[in-house]
Amino acid sequence: MKKLRHLLALGGLLAAAAATTLPAAAQExxxxxxxxxxxxxxxxxxxxxxxxxxxxxxxxxxxxxxxxxxxxxxxxxxxxxxxxxxxxxxxxxxxxxxxxxxxxxxxxxxxxxxxxxxxxxxxxxxxxxxxxxxxxxxxxxxxxxxxxxGPGVFHMAGKPVRTMADLRGLKLRAPTRLTNKFIALLGATPVSMPVPQVGDALAKGVIDGAVVPYEVVPSVKLEELAKYHSETDSHEAAFYTxxxxxxxxxxxxxxxxxxxxxxxxxxxxxxxxxxxxxxxxxxxAEGKKLTAKNTTNVIAASELATWKKLGDRLATDWVKEMGGKGLDGAKLLEDARALVKKHQDAAAR
Incomplete structure:
Protein backbone atom coordinates (compact mmCIF):
# COMPACT_ATOMS: atom_id res chain seq x y z
CA MET A 1 0.00 0.00 0.00
CA LYS A 2 2.81 2.37 0.90
CA LYS A 3 4.52 1.58 -2.41
CA LEU A 4 1.27 2.17 -4.27
CA ARG A 5 0.80 5.60 -2.64
CA HIS A 6 4.39 6.45 -3.58
CA LEU A 7 3.79 5.48 -7.21
CA LEU A 8 0.55 7.48 -7.36
CA ALA A 9 2.25 10.56 -5.91
CA LEU A 10 5.12 10.19 -8.37
CA GLY A 11 2.63 9.85 -11.20
CA GLY A 12 0.90 13.04 -10.14
CA LEU A 13 4.18 14.95 -10.04
CA LEU A 14 5.12 13.68 -13.50
CA ALA A 15 1.70 14.67 -14.87
CA ALA A 16 2.02 18.16 -13.41
CA ALA A 17 5.53 18.53 -14.81
CA ALA A 18 4.33 17.40 -18.21
CA ALA A 19 1.49 19.97 -18.13
CA THR A 20 3.88 22.83 -17.41
CA THR A 21 6.17 21.82 -20.25
CA LEU A 22 3.47 21.45 -22.89
CA PRO A 23 4.05 23.76 -25.88
CA ALA A 24 1.81 26.81 -25.93
CA ALA A 25 -0.24 25.48 -28.84
CA ALA A 26 -1.09 22.32 -26.89
CA GLN A 27 -2.32 24.09 -23.74
CA GLU A 28 -6.06 24.45 -23.20
CA GLY A 150 -16.93 62.62 -22.42
CA PRO A 151 -18.87 65.74 -21.41
CA GLY A 152 -22.35 65.23 -20.05
CA VAL A 153 -25.16 66.56 -22.23
CA PHE A 154 -28.81 67.37 -21.42
CA HIS A 155 -31.10 65.32 -23.67
CA MET A 156 -34.59 66.78 -23.25
CA ALA A 157 -37.99 65.63 -24.48
CA GLY A 158 -39.92 68.90 -24.32
CA LYS A 159 -37.64 71.95 -24.26
CA PRO A 160 -33.93 72.88 -24.39
CA VAL A 161 -31.82 73.90 -21.42
CA ARG A 162 -30.24 77.34 -21.73
CA THR A 163 -30.30 78.53 -18.13
CA MET A 164 -30.92 77.14 -14.66
CA ALA A 165 -34.46 78.47 -14.86
CA ASP A 166 -35.21 76.00 -17.66
CA LEU A 167 -34.56 73.10 -15.28
CA ARG A 168 -37.02 74.07 -12.57
CA GLY A 169 -39.67 71.45 -11.95
CA LEU A 170 -38.24 68.93 -14.40
CA LYS A 171 -37.36 65.32 -13.62
CA LEU A 172 -33.90 64.41 -14.91
CA ARG A 173 -32.08 61.11 -14.94
CA ALA A 174 -28.59 61.33 -13.48
CA PRO A 175 -26.04 58.53 -13.03
CA THR A 176 -24.26 59.09 -9.73
CA ARG A 177 -24.84 60.35 -6.21
CA LEU A 178 -22.98 63.63 -6.74
CA THR A 179 -24.53 64.35 -10.12
CA ASN A 180 -27.93 63.84 -8.50
CA LYS A 181 -26.99 66.36 -5.83
CA PHE A 182 -25.82 68.84 -8.46
CA ILE A 183 -28.99 68.41 -10.54
CA ALA A 184 -30.98 69.23 -7.40
CA LEU A 185 -28.88 72.37 -6.79
CA LEU A 186 -29.67 73.45 -10.36
CA GLY A 187 -33.37 73.24 -9.56
CA ALA A 188 -34.45 69.96 -11.17
CA THR A 189 -35.60 66.75 -9.52
CA PRO A 190 -32.94 64.06 -9.96
CA VAL A 191 -33.96 60.50 -10.77
CA SER A 192 -31.21 57.92 -10.36
CA MET A 193 -31.20 55.00 -12.79
CA PRO A 194 -28.72 52.96 -14.86
CA VAL A 195 -28.44 53.82 -18.57
CA PRO A 196 -30.44 50.80 -19.85
CA GLN A 197 -33.57 52.15 -18.11
CA VAL A 198 -33.39 55.64 -19.64
CA GLY A 199 -35.14 54.92 -22.93
CA ASP A 200 -38.19 53.34 -21.34
CA ALA A 201 -38.39 56.08 -18.69
CA LEU A 202 -38.34 58.81 -21.35
CA ALA A 203 -40.86 57.03 -23.55
CA LYS A 204 -43.31 56.70 -20.64
CA GLY A 205 -42.81 60.25 -19.39
CA VAL A 206 -41.32 59.11 -16.09
CA ILE A 207 -38.51 61.62 -16.71
CA ASP A 208 -38.38 64.82 -18.77
CA GLY A 209 -34.78 64.32 -19.84
CA ALA A 210 -31.50 62.65 -19.08
CA VAL A 211 -27.91 63.72 -18.60
CA VAL A 212 -25.58 61.37 -20.45
CA PRO A 213 -22.74 61.83 -22.95
CA TYR A 214 -23.46 61.61 -26.68
CA GLU A 215 -21.91 58.13 -26.87
CA VAL A 216 -24.98 56.71 -25.09
CA VAL A 217 -27.40 58.06 -27.74
CA PRO A 218 -27.72 54.91 -29.91
CA SER A 219 -27.84 52.53 -26.94
CA VAL A 220 -31.16 53.95 -25.73
CA LYS A 221 -32.37 55.61 -28.98
CA LEU A 222 -32.11 59.12 -27.58
CA GLU A 223 -32.10 60.55 -31.10
CA GLU A 224 -35.76 59.44 -31.27
CA LEU A 225 -36.85 60.08 -27.67
CA ALA A 226 -35.24 63.49 -27.08
CA LYS A 227 -35.90 66.46 -29.35
CA TYR A 228 -33.39 68.82 -27.73
CA HIS A 229 -29.72 68.37 -26.86
CA SER A 230 -28.07 71.02 -24.68
CA GLU A 231 -24.28 71.02 -24.46
CA THR A 232 -22.08 73.09 -22.19
CA ASP A 233 -19.49 75.45 -23.69
CA SER A 234 -16.65 73.26 -25.02
CA HIS A 235 -14.05 75.72 -23.70
CA GLU A 236 -15.24 74.98 -20.17
CA ALA A 237 -14.85 71.84 -18.10
CA ALA A 238 -17.81 69.48 -18.37
CA PHE A 239 -20.59 69.97 -15.83
CA TYR A 240 -20.31 66.27 -15.03
CA THR A 241 -18.59 63.03 -15.92
CA ALA A 285 -18.66 62.35 -32.17
CA GLU A 286 -20.45 59.34 -33.66
CA GLY A 287 -23.35 59.60 -31.23
CA LYS A 288 -23.80 63.30 -31.91
CA LYS A 289 -24.20 62.62 -35.65
CA LEU A 290 -27.37 60.68 -34.88
CA THR A 291 -28.98 63.78 -33.31
CA ALA A 292 -28.45 65.99 -36.37
CA LYS A 293 -32.20 66.19 -37.16
CA ASN A 294 -32.95 67.48 -33.66
CA THR A 295 -32.23 70.86 -32.04
CA THR A 296 -28.86 71.43 -30.34
CA ASN A 297 -27.81 74.46 -28.32
CA VAL A 298 -24.78 75.44 -26.25
CA ILE A 299 -25.12 76.65 -22.66
CA ALA A 300 -22.99 79.79 -22.52
CA ALA A 301 -19.88 80.17 -20.39
CA SER A 302 -21.46 83.21 -18.72
CA GLU A 303 -24.35 81.04 -17.52
CA LEU A 304 -21.97 78.30 -16.39
CA ALA A 305 -20.20 80.77 -14.09
CA THR A 306 -23.24 80.63 -11.82
CA TRP A 307 -23.31 76.83 -12.03
CA LYS A 308 -19.66 76.67 -10.99
CA LYS A 309 -20.42 78.48 -7.75
CA LEU A 310 -22.93 75.76 -6.92
CA GLY A 311 -20.34 73.17 -7.91
CA ASP A 312 -17.86 74.72 -5.50
CA ARG A 313 -20.46 74.52 -2.76
CA LEU A 314 -21.04 70.85 -3.50
CA ALA A 315 -17.27 70.20 -3.41
CA THR A 316 -16.99 71.90 -0.01
CA ASP A 317 -19.83 69.77 1.34
CA TRP A 318 -18.23 66.63 -0.10
CA VAL A 319 -14.90 67.35 1.59
CA LYS A 320 -16.69 67.66 4.92
CA GLU A 321 -18.66 64.48 4.29
CA MET A 322 -15.48 62.53 3.52
CA GLY A 323 -14.03 63.76 6.81
CA GLY A 324 -16.96 62.13 8.56
CA LYS A 325 -16.01 58.85 6.88
CA GLY A 326 -12.43 59.08 8.12
CA LEU A 327 -11.05 60.25 4.76
CA ASP A 328 -9.07 63.40 4.06
CA GLY A 329 -11.47 64.90 1.55
CA ALA A 330 -9.37 68.02 1.01
CA LYS A 331 -6.36 65.89 0.09
CA LEU A 332 -8.43 63.69 -2.21
CA LEU A 333 -9.80 66.69 -4.07
CA GLU A 334 -6.41 68.43 -4.20
CA ASP A 335 -4.73 65.34 -5.67
CA ALA A 336 -7.54 64.76 -8.17
CA ARG A 337 -7.31 68.31 -9.49
CA ALA A 338 -3.51 68.26 -9.58
CA LEU A 339 -3.42 64.98 -11.52
CA VAL A 340 -5.99 66.20 -14.02
CA LYS A 341 -3.94 69.37 -14.59
CA LYS A 342 -0.72 67.37 -14.87
CA HIS A 343 -2.08 65.15 -17.64
CA GLN A 344 -3.87 67.99 -19.43
CA ASP A 345 -0.66 70.04 -19.43
CA ALA A 346 1.31 67.03 -20.72
CA ALA A 347 -1.18 66.55 -23.55
CA ALA A 348 -0.92 70.22 -24.51
CA ARG A 349 2.87 70.13 -24.83
Whole structure:
Protein backbone atom coordinates (compact mmCIF):
# COMPACT_ATOMS: atom_id res chain seq x y z
CA MET A 1 0.00 0.00 0.00
CA LYS A 2 2.81 2.37 0.90
CA LYS A 3 4.52 1.58 -2.41
CA LEU A 4 1.27 2.17 -4.27
CA ARG A 5 0.80 5.60 -2.64
CA HIS A 6 4.39 6.45 -3.58
CA LEU A 7 3.79 5.48 -7.21
CA LEU A 8 0.55 7.48 -7.36
CA ALA A 9 2.25 10.56 -5.91
CA LEU A 10 5.12 10.19 -8.37
CA GLY A 11 2.63 9.85 -11.20
CA GLY A 12 0.90 13.04 -10.14
CA LEU A 13 4.18 14.95 -10.04
CA LEU A 14 5.12 13.68 -13.50
CA ALA A 15 1.70 14.67 -14.87
CA ALA A 16 2.02 18.16 -13.41
CA ALA A 17 5.53 18.53 -14.81
CA ALA A 18 4.33 17.40 -18.21
CA ALA A 19 1.49 19.97 -18.13
CA THR A 20 3.88 22.83 -17.41
CA THR A 21 6.17 21.82 -20.25
CA LEU A 22 3.47 21.45 -22.89
CA PRO A 23 4.05 23.76 -25.88
CA ALA A 24 1.81 26.81 -25.93
CA ALA A 25 -0.24 25.48 -28.84
CA ALA A 26 -1.09 22.32 -26.89
CA GLN A 27 -2.32 24.09 -23.74
CA GLU A 28 -6.06 24.45 -23.20
CA UNK A 29 -7.21 27.90 -24.41
CA UNK A 30 -8.40 30.29 -21.73
CA UNK A 31 -11.86 31.80 -22.24
CA UNK A 32 -12.72 34.93 -20.27
CA UNK A 33 -16.39 35.72 -19.64
CA UNK A 34 -16.75 39.49 -20.20
CA UNK A 35 -19.97 41.05 -18.88
CA UNK A 36 -21.39 44.57 -19.22
CA UNK A 37 -24.69 46.39 -19.28
CA UNK A 38 -24.95 48.05 -22.70
CA UNK A 39 -25.94 46.41 -26.03
CA UNK A 40 -23.26 44.84 -28.25
CA UNK A 41 -23.78 47.65 -30.77
CA UNK A 42 -22.98 50.33 -28.17
CA UNK A 43 -19.85 52.37 -28.77
CA UNK A 44 -18.40 50.99 -25.54
CA UNK A 45 -18.72 47.54 -27.05
CA UNK A 46 -17.44 48.32 -30.54
CA UNK A 47 -14.72 50.88 -29.78
CA UNK A 48 -13.32 49.56 -26.50
CA UNK A 49 -14.38 46.12 -25.23
CA UNK A 50 -14.31 44.18 -28.50
CA UNK A 51 -10.94 45.67 -29.55
CA UNK A 52 -9.46 44.76 -26.14
CA UNK A 53 -10.62 41.19 -26.57
CA UNK A 54 -9.14 41.04 -30.07
CA UNK A 55 -5.79 42.31 -28.80
CA UNK A 56 -5.46 39.79 -25.99
CA UNK A 57 -6.37 36.99 -28.41
CA UNK A 58 -3.79 38.16 -30.93
CA UNK A 59 -1.03 38.80 -28.41
CA UNK A 60 -1.60 35.43 -26.72
CA UNK A 61 -1.50 33.66 -30.08
CA UNK A 62 -5.16 32.70 -29.59
CA UNK A 63 -4.45 31.00 -26.25
CA UNK A 64 -6.73 33.50 -24.52
CA UNK A 65 -10.03 34.78 -25.84
CA UNK A 66 -13.24 36.43 -24.68
CA UNK A 67 -16.79 35.24 -24.54
CA UNK A 68 -18.63 38.54 -24.44
CA UNK A 69 -21.98 38.89 -22.65
CA UNK A 70 -23.45 42.38 -23.32
CA UNK A 71 -26.82 43.64 -22.06
CA UNK A 72 -26.49 41.80 -18.72
CA UNK A 73 -26.81 38.41 -20.44
CA UNK A 74 -25.26 36.64 -17.46
CA UNK A 75 -28.12 37.94 -15.33
CA UNK A 76 -28.35 40.47 -12.55
CA UNK A 77 -28.56 44.24 -12.76
CA UNK A 78 -25.89 46.85 -13.64
CA UNK A 79 -25.24 47.73 -9.96
CA UNK A 80 -24.37 44.05 -9.36
CA UNK A 81 -21.57 43.89 -11.94
CA UNK A 82 -18.79 44.67 -9.47
CA UNK A 83 -19.85 41.86 -7.15
CA UNK A 84 -20.13 39.53 -10.12
CA UNK A 85 -16.49 39.98 -11.05
CA UNK A 86 -15.42 39.83 -7.41
CA UNK A 87 -17.29 36.55 -6.92
CA UNK A 88 -16.33 34.94 -10.23
CA UNK A 89 -19.73 35.04 -11.92
CA UNK A 90 -17.85 36.91 -14.65
CA UNK A 91 -14.12 37.02 -15.34
CA UNK A 92 -14.08 40.63 -16.57
CA UNK A 93 -16.67 43.41 -16.19
CA UNK A 94 -17.08 47.02 -17.22
CA UNK A 95 -19.14 49.08 -14.81
CA UNK A 96 -19.54 52.34 -12.91
CA UNK A 97 -18.52 52.58 -9.24
CA UNK A 98 -21.21 55.25 -8.94
CA UNK A 99 -23.96 52.68 -9.54
CA UNK A 100 -23.50 51.64 -5.90
CA UNK A 101 -23.68 54.97 -4.09
CA UNK A 102 -21.31 55.38 -1.15
CA UNK A 103 -19.41 52.14 -1.73
CA UNK A 104 -16.37 53.72 -3.40
CA UNK A 105 -16.18 57.16 -1.79
CA UNK A 106 -12.69 58.11 -2.94
CA UNK A 107 -13.71 57.83 -6.60
CA UNK A 108 -16.35 60.52 -6.16
CA UNK A 109 -13.71 63.26 -6.34
CA UNK A 110 -13.75 62.86 -10.13
CA UNK A 111 -17.55 62.99 -10.24
CA UNK A 112 -17.76 66.46 -8.73
CA UNK A 113 -18.91 69.17 -11.18
CA UNK A 114 -16.45 70.70 -13.64
CA UNK A 115 -13.58 68.25 -13.01
CA UNK A 116 -13.07 67.05 -16.60
CA UNK A 117 -12.38 68.64 -19.96
CA UNK A 118 -10.29 65.98 -21.73
CA UNK A 119 -11.52 62.38 -21.29
CA UNK A 120 -8.10 61.00 -22.27
CA UNK A 121 -6.11 63.14 -19.82
CA UNK A 122 -8.66 62.73 -17.04
CA UNK A 123 -8.74 58.95 -17.47
CA UNK A 124 -4.96 58.81 -17.04
CA UNK A 125 -5.31 61.03 -13.99
CA UNK A 126 -8.01 58.75 -12.58
CA UNK A 127 -5.76 55.69 -12.93
CA UNK A 128 -2.93 57.46 -11.08
CA UNK A 129 -5.33 58.72 -8.43
CA UNK A 130 -6.72 55.22 -7.84
CA UNK A 131 -3.21 53.89 -7.24
CA UNK A 132 -2.77 56.57 -4.56
CA UNK A 133 -6.15 56.57 -2.86
CA UNK A 134 -8.46 53.76 -3.98
CA UNK A 135 -6.56 50.49 -3.77
CA UNK A 136 -8.36 49.50 -0.58
CA UNK A 137 -11.74 49.97 -2.25
CA UNK A 138 -10.77 47.69 -5.15
CA UNK A 139 -8.58 45.17 -3.32
CA UNK A 140 -10.96 42.29 -4.11
CA UNK A 141 -10.56 42.60 -7.90
CA UNK A 142 -7.80 43.15 -10.44
CA UNK A 143 -8.36 46.64 -11.95
CA UNK A 144 -7.43 46.77 -15.62
CA UNK A 145 -8.45 50.38 -16.25
CA UNK A 146 -10.16 53.34 -14.68
CA UNK A 147 -11.62 55.95 -17.03
CA UNK A 148 -14.22 58.66 -17.54
CA UNK A 149 -16.57 59.43 -20.41
CA GLY A 150 -16.93 62.62 -22.42
CA PRO A 151 -18.87 65.74 -21.41
CA GLY A 152 -22.35 65.23 -20.05
CA VAL A 153 -25.16 66.56 -22.23
CA PHE A 154 -28.81 67.37 -21.42
CA HIS A 155 -31.10 65.32 -23.67
CA MET A 156 -34.59 66.78 -23.25
CA ALA A 157 -37.99 65.63 -24.48
CA GLY A 158 -39.92 68.90 -24.32
CA LYS A 159 -37.64 71.95 -24.26
CA PRO A 160 -33.93 72.88 -24.39
CA VAL A 161 -31.82 73.90 -21.42
CA ARG A 162 -30.24 77.34 -21.73
CA THR A 163 -30.30 78.53 -18.13
CA MET A 164 -30.92 77.14 -14.66
CA ALA A 165 -34.46 78.47 -14.86
CA ASP A 166 -35.21 76.00 -17.66
CA LEU A 167 -34.56 73.10 -15.28
CA ARG A 168 -37.02 74.07 -12.57
CA GLY A 169 -39.67 71.45 -11.95
CA LEU A 170 -38.24 68.93 -14.40
CA LYS A 171 -37.36 65.32 -13.62
CA LEU A 172 -33.90 64.41 -14.91
CA ARG A 173 -32.08 61.11 -14.94
CA ALA A 174 -28.59 61.33 -13.48
CA PRO A 175 -26.04 58.53 -13.03
CA THR A 176 -24.26 59.09 -9.73
CA ARG A 177 -24.84 60.35 -6.21
CA LEU A 178 -22.98 63.63 -6.74
CA THR A 179 -24.53 64.35 -10.12
CA ASN A 180 -27.93 63.84 -8.50
CA LYS A 181 -26.99 66.36 -5.83
CA PHE A 182 -25.82 68.84 -8.46
CA ILE A 183 -28.99 68.41 -10.54
CA ALA A 184 -30.98 69.23 -7.40
CA LEU A 185 -28.88 72.37 -6.79
CA LEU A 186 -29.67 73.45 -10.36
CA GLY A 187 -33.37 73.24 -9.56
CA ALA A 188 -34.45 69.96 -11.17
CA THR A 189 -35.60 66.75 -9.52
CA PRO A 190 -32.94 64.06 -9.96
CA VAL A 191 -33.96 60.50 -10.77
CA SER A 192 -31.21 57.92 -10.36
CA MET A 193 -31.20 55.00 -12.79
CA PRO A 194 -28.72 52.96 -14.86
CA VAL A 195 -28.44 53.82 -18.57
CA PRO A 196 -30.44 50.80 -19.85
CA GLN A 197 -33.57 52.15 -18.11
CA VAL A 198 -33.39 55.64 -19.64
CA GLY A 199 -35.14 54.92 -22.93
CA ASP A 200 -38.19 53.34 -21.34
CA ALA A 201 -38.39 56.08 -18.69
CA LEU A 202 -38.34 58.81 -21.35
CA ALA A 203 -40.86 57.03 -23.55
CA LYS A 204 -43.31 56.70 -20.64
CA GLY A 205 -42.81 60.25 -19.39
CA VAL A 206 -41.32 59.11 -16.09
CA ILE A 207 -38.51 61.62 -16.71
CA ASP A 208 -38.38 64.82 -18.77
CA GLY A 209 -34.78 64.32 -19.84
CA ALA A 210 -31.50 62.65 -19.08
CA VAL A 211 -27.91 63.72 -18.60
CA VAL A 212 -25.58 61.37 -20.45
CA PRO A 213 -22.74 61.83 -22.95
CA TYR A 214 -23.46 61.61 -26.68
CA GLU A 215 -21.91 58.13 -26.87
CA VAL A 216 -24.98 56.71 -25.09
CA VAL A 217 -27.40 58.06 -27.74
CA PRO A 218 -27.72 54.91 -29.91
CA SER A 219 -27.84 52.53 -26.94
CA VAL A 220 -31.16 53.95 -25.73
CA LYS A 221 -32.37 55.61 -28.98
CA LEU A 222 -32.11 59.12 -27.58
CA GLU A 223 -32.10 60.55 -31.10
CA GLU A 224 -35.76 59.44 -31.27
CA LEU A 225 -36.85 60.08 -27.67
CA ALA A 226 -35.24 63.49 -27.08
CA LYS A 227 -35.90 66.46 -29.35
CA TYR A 228 -33.39 68.82 -27.73
CA HIS A 229 -29.72 68.37 -26.86
CA SER A 230 -28.07 71.02 -24.68
CA GLU A 231 -24.28 71.02 -24.46
CA THR A 232 -22.08 73.09 -22.19
CA ASP A 233 -19.49 75.45 -23.69
CA SER A 234 -16.65 73.26 -25.02
CA HIS A 235 -14.05 75.72 -23.70
CA GLU A 236 -15.24 74.98 -20.17
CA ALA A 237 -14.85 71.84 -18.10
CA ALA A 238 -17.81 69.48 -18.37
CA PHE A 239 -20.59 69.97 -15.83
CA TYR A 240 -20.31 66.27 -15.03
CA THR A 241 -18.59 63.03 -15.92
CA UNK A 242 -18.76 59.53 -14.47
CA UNK A 243 -16.00 57.15 -13.43
CA UNK A 244 -15.75 53.60 -14.75
CA UNK A 245 -13.76 50.51 -13.89
CA UNK A 246 -12.75 47.68 -16.21
CA UNK A 247 -11.86 44.88 -13.81
CA UNK A 248 -10.90 41.20 -13.73
CA UNK A 249 -11.58 38.54 -11.14
CA UNK A 250 -8.43 38.42 -9.02
CA UNK A 251 -8.26 34.62 -8.66
CA UNK A 252 -8.80 34.19 -12.41
CA UNK A 253 -5.94 36.57 -13.16
CA UNK A 254 -3.61 34.89 -10.65
CA UNK A 255 -4.42 31.44 -12.08
CA UNK A 256 -3.13 32.38 -15.53
CA UNK A 257 0.33 31.28 -16.67
CA UNK A 258 2.93 34.03 -16.35
CA UNK A 259 3.01 34.77 -20.08
CA UNK A 260 -0.77 35.22 -20.23
CA UNK A 261 -0.71 37.46 -17.16
CA UNK A 262 1.83 39.54 -19.04
CA UNK A 263 -0.59 39.88 -21.96
CA UNK A 264 -3.22 41.18 -19.54
CA UNK A 265 -0.70 43.52 -17.90
CA UNK A 266 0.34 44.88 -21.29
CA UNK A 267 -3.30 45.74 -21.96
CA UNK A 268 -4.11 47.46 -18.68
CA UNK A 269 -2.93 50.44 -16.67
CA UNK A 270 -2.55 54.17 -17.15
CA UNK A 271 -1.92 54.19 -20.89
CA UNK A 272 -4.82 51.84 -21.53
CA UNK A 273 -7.08 54.00 -19.35
CA UNK A 274 -6.16 56.99 -21.51
CA UNK A 275 -6.88 55.02 -24.68
CA UNK A 276 -10.38 54.27 -23.43
CA UNK A 277 -10.93 57.96 -22.66
CA UNK A 278 -9.81 58.79 -26.20
CA UNK A 279 -12.15 56.16 -27.65
CA UNK A 280 -15.04 57.83 -25.86
CA UNK A 281 -14.23 61.12 -27.61
CA UNK A 282 -14.68 59.29 -30.91
CA UNK A 283 -17.84 57.66 -29.57
CA UNK A 284 -19.29 61.07 -28.65
CA ALA A 285 -18.66 62.35 -32.17
CA GLU A 286 -20.45 59.34 -33.66
CA GLY A 287 -23.35 59.60 -31.23
CA LYS A 288 -23.80 63.30 -31.91
CA LYS A 289 -24.20 62.62 -35.65
CA LEU A 290 -27.37 60.68 -34.88
CA THR A 291 -28.98 63.78 -33.31
CA ALA A 292 -28.45 65.99 -36.37
CA LYS A 293 -32.20 66.19 -37.16
CA ASN A 294 -32.95 67.48 -33.66
CA THR A 295 -32.23 70.86 -32.04
CA THR A 296 -28.86 71.43 -30.34
CA ASN A 297 -27.81 74.46 -28.32
CA VAL A 298 -24.78 75.44 -26.25
CA ILE A 299 -25.12 76.65 -22.66
CA ALA A 300 -22.99 79.79 -22.52
CA ALA A 301 -19.88 80.17 -20.39
CA SER A 302 -21.46 83.21 -18.72
CA GLU A 303 -24.35 81.04 -17.52
CA LEU A 304 -21.97 78.30 -16.39
CA ALA A 305 -20.20 80.77 -14.09
CA THR A 306 -23.24 80.63 -11.82
CA TRP A 307 -23.31 76.83 -12.03
CA LYS A 308 -19.66 76.67 -10.99
CA LYS A 309 -20.42 78.48 -7.75
CA LEU A 310 -22.93 75.76 -6.92
CA GLY A 311 -20.34 73.17 -7.91
CA ASP A 312 -17.86 74.72 -5.50
CA ARG A 313 -20.46 74.52 -2.76
CA LEU A 314 -21.04 70.85 -3.50
CA ALA A 315 -17.27 70.20 -3.41
CA THR A 316 -16.99 71.90 -0.01
CA ASP A 317 -19.83 69.77 1.34
CA TRP A 318 -18.23 66.63 -0.10
CA VAL A 319 -14.90 67.35 1.59
CA LYS A 320 -16.69 67.66 4.92
CA GLU A 321 -18.66 64.48 4.29
CA MET A 322 -15.48 62.53 3.52
CA GLY A 323 -14.03 63.76 6.81
CA GLY A 324 -16.96 62.13 8.56
CA LYS A 325 -16.01 58.85 6.88
CA GLY A 326 -12.43 59.08 8.12
CA LEU A 327 -11.05 60.25 4.76
CA ASP A 328 -9.07 63.40 4.06
CA GLY A 329 -11.47 64.90 1.55
CA ALA A 330 -9.37 68.02 1.01
CA LYS A 331 -6.36 65.89 0.09
CA LEU A 332 -8.43 63.69 -2.21
CA LEU A 333 -9.80 66.69 -4.07
CA GLU A 334 -6.41 68.43 -4.20
CA ASP A 335 -4.73 65.34 -5.67
CA ALA A 336 -7.54 64.76 -8.17
CA ARG A 337 -7.31 68.31 -9.49
CA ALA A 338 -3.51 68.26 -9.58
CA LEU A 339 -3.42 64.98 -11.52
CA VAL A 340 -5.99 66.20 -14.02
CA LYS A 341 -3.94 69.37 -14.59
CA LYS A 342 -0.72 67.37 -14.87
CA HIS A 343 -2.08 65.15 -17.64
CA GLN A 344 -3.87 67.99 -19.43
CA ASP A 345 -0.66 70.04 -19.43
CA ALA A 346 1.31 67.03 -20.72
CA ALA A 347 -1.18 66.55 -23.55
CA ALA A 348 -0.92 70.22 -24.51
CA ARG A 349 2.87 70.13 -24.83
Missing amino acids: PVTLKVHYHLPPTSFAGTLFIQPWCERIARESQQRMKCQIYPSMQLGGTPPQLFDQVRDGVADVVWTLPGYTAGRFPSMEAFELPFMMQSPEATSKALWDYAQLHSQGEFKDVKPLAFHVH STFIFAMNKARYESLPADLRKVIDNNSGQAFSGQIGKAFVQAD
